[in-house]
Amino acid sequence: MTAARALLVAALLAVCVIAGAGMFADFGKLRIAFEQFSLQRIVVACSLVLGNYALRIVRFRYYLGRLEIVVSRTEAALVFIAGLLFTVTPGKMGEVVKGLILKKRRGASATVVASSVVAERFTDVVGLLLVAALGIWQHGAYRELFWGVCGLCGLFLASVVHPRLVPSLVAWAERRLPQTKLVRVFAGIARAHEVLRKLCSVKSLSVGVFLAAAAWLLEAVAFRVLLDGLGAAGDFGPAVVTYAMATLFGAVSMLPGGVGSTEAVMVVLLITPEFGFNLDRAGAVLATLLIRLCTLWFGVGLGALAWLALFRGRLSVESDKLTS
Template sequence: MTHLSTHSWLKVTLIYGGLALFGFWCIHNFQKDLRQIDFASLHGGWWAVLASGLLSLFNYGLRIVRWQRYLRHMGHQLPWGLSALSYMAGFAFTLSPGKVGEMVRARYYSRYQVPLNDVTAAFFAERLMDLIVILLLSLAMLAALPAYHLVMWLGIGLISVVVGTLLLMPWARLQAWLQAHPSADSSLIKLLHAVATMLLRARRFLSPGMLLWSLALGLIAWGAEAIGFKIVGDVIHPDAPLSWASGIGIYATATLVGALSFLPGGLGSTEAVMASLLYAQGFPVPEALLLTLICRVLTLWLAVIIGWLCVWILRHDH
């Protein structure tokens, strides 16, 4: 009994110690960004920051709707409150590489008997749809900038390979072959079987109706954040406001590069591309940095803060 208690204590310590360190890292990076912001350039345009923040919340709301639709598409009827809180709780770990830390939401579905493979399939489909949407939003900007043609073709190629593989691979046969494999009990075969099962289930999200619905909702959701970016940019640099195409394209291109970099939250890569593109559009360096950092506060750190709040609420409920 003592051994079990000690083991449980160590497990809890490691879990909460890891969460504390991760939270400290998030707060440290946020403070580092905040110290670089010169608020004088806003010239009383805080209404634009507020509007941009509300558009980010609108983005989250639409993505919650999509997540709930994905779960129901697989036959899981979860309460809206749980879906919303668990989805946002994943944002507490959005700084993990490839955002895989957002899969933490799966732990809240155990009492509803939602298989982990279904959650991973929905998560994979969600990430794929977001990547396609961001690429579509950035195409106009990328096509006009030769220096970023490689990023554009890399994104198009990556998405084409992933979608083609999902549609054309005989996942059911591969799944059955792995299950009947002589080494079916080995860790590697079990992992490959789980991946094949997840991808087989993810394919159902690529039916024409679901695909078009997901893309339309994604374009509205991510387009809202891009519009917020353009609104704040016009306040910071009113002498030469960004065109709608440029504003949306810069936001989407920087987000795309951050996603393809697989850095935690795109930190560093997203900021560098966004500031560079703004400078190329005529923004002075201080104003380009200001807009970049405000955008990151409203689209990354706001989500992280809300995510940790939702983690606390769910922990309290449990």
């Protein structure tokens, strides 16, 4: 998929989301609510989101350094942000693209970079869980999702840190499926496990989770800034839970960028009386559209600029041919 097609997919999804939101909340009421909203708050929210990206870029470069892939701060930032362009494309292309760019520019192993990406996503989820924990005990909504994701994270971590579990499973599979192509796949899995074990050491995991939690907390603050601009009641706790759980739900839904699932959960929580936001449908939908503008679509736009910087203004470069 080219960057131009990624932008087209993003534009089509944005139109669908806005159309659905308008039908749910009434376009007229949305327009009135938006006219009363201070656009300066969007600038503040986007600034906080930039802080999120900065922290995640630090983690991205830290993990690459742990894997002996040396990149400059500028290159790490451009590669990371370029991946955001593909956030809303099918198949988690944003994560794949980062690996392909590094393979082309630095000769990095695709398996090694992919393992780094898995470690990033894992620490993102744990970081979001920590952010959600700041207010989850005050509100019962989505506790089942919270504990379910906690359990999955525990199982994943146990499978990674156990020194023999994955190698034993790979060896067992190789004995029963000796085909050449599958053997190469199993070898890749074994290599990925070695890399993940390194990135899930106490030190590496602690650094990754700390940076992730701080990064997602900044976006939760941005959400509260936007809510205050719409006259929403309540304190920081409900906003943290709403943002973190909606983002987690979008992640586990496996939809591109969580589009549709994240918005739906966020709107439902914003109009839930127990959370005390006191927003009507128009206010809840506008708050959701604004935070997604700042955290998702803003990133897609930055990704396009980073892609142009990396590939000298060519949006037509095929993302799946970067290795050629």
